[in-house]
Amino acid sequence: KAGVTQTPRYLIKTRGQQVTLSCSPISGHRSVSWYQQTPGQGLQFLFEYFSETQRNKGNFPGRFSGRQFSNSRSEMNVSTLELGDSALYLCASSLELKGLLGANVLTFGAGSRLTVL
Amino acid sequence: AQKITQTQPGMFVQEKEAVTLDCTYDTSDQSYGLFWYKQPSSGEMIFLIYQGSYDEQNATEGRYSLNFQKARKSANLVISASQLGDSAMYFCAMREGGIYNQGGKLIFGQGTELSVKP
Numbered sequence: 163k164a165g166v167t168q169t170p171r172y173l174i175k176t177r178g179q180q181v182t183l184s185c186s187p188i189s190g191h192r193s194v195s196w197y198q199q200t201p202g203q204g205l206q207f208l209f210e211y212f213s214e215t216q217r218n219k220g221n222f223p224g225r226f227s228g229r230q231f232s233n234s235r236s237e238m239n240v241s242t243l244e245l246g247d248s249a250l251y252l253c254a255s256s257l258e259l260k261g262l263l264g265a266n267v268l269t270f271g272a273g274s275r276l277t278v279l
Numbered sequence: 280a281q282k283i284t285q286t287q288p289g290m291f292v293q294e295k296e297a298v299t300l301d302c303t304y305d306t307s308d309q310s311y312g313l314f315w316y317k318q319p320s321s322g323e324m325i326f327l328i329y330q331g332s333y334d335e336q337n338a339t340e341g342r343y344s345l346n347f348q349k350a351r352k353s354a355n356l357v358i359s360a361s362q363l364g365d366s367a368m369y370f371c372a373m374r375e376g377g378i379y380n381q382g383g384k385l386i387f388g389q390g391t392e393l394s395v396k397p
Contacts (some may be wrong), residue, residue: 193381193382193383194383195383195384199326204387204389206382206387207384207385210382210384212383217382217383218382218383250322250335254324254383256383259381263361265314265329266374266381267314267329268314268326268383268385269326270316270323270325271323272323273322275322
């Protein structure tokens with residue numbers, strides 16, 4: 163079955179612009195999480211959406227926002243881009259069966275690599 | 280505060296040999312989950328193996344096994360019979376909040392870059 167699809171894969175923006183990244187989860191997965199990966203800070207959790215509601219949020223400024231649609235597809239937006247926002251943005255989806263004892267494995271997409279000039 | 284520590288920034292291993300990647304964690308939760316992911320140069324994170332804090336046996340998945348020592352708070356990944364395709368970054372991660380927590384927030388370590396030599 164199709165995996166997690168992220169678009170665009172690569173993009174270049176300039177400081178002050180905004181960007182929107184898209185994530186299509188695996189069919190049937192209702193939870194979508196976003197991560198930022200940089201060489202200096204590593205992988206950091208941005209936020210998580212479940213059934214169109216933000217369920218958890220990492221420690222990022224308000225310039226980072228997201229949403230989830232009724233078909234579970236998710237977008238994240240970064241406004242007023244800064245040089246430090248250059249990163250690989252990873253999206254992950256999961257099935258999340260309530261009451262399941264054990265792993266709820268996150269399946270990641272290939273990421274969107276953002277370069278801010 | 281919860282934290283994952285991977286002390287080996289880079290490692291080399293000869294093809295067909297076994298290698299252990301270290302991971303220690305810090306948490307005040309009594310129940311939690313530990314994950315290992317592989318990230319090739321393409322960027323996609325690939326799930327390898329999971330260990331629940333209440334699992335009595337060490338997890339195994341094919342050539343991957345997890346050496347879980349709860350008292351020492353360590354969850355080392357063992358790759359047996361290394362292959363050239365195993366060359367990648369490896370990340371240890373933790374989900375807190377109880378064994379029934381299925382949320383998408385994981386805490387990741389800084390990773391270990393493994394290079395397999397022919």
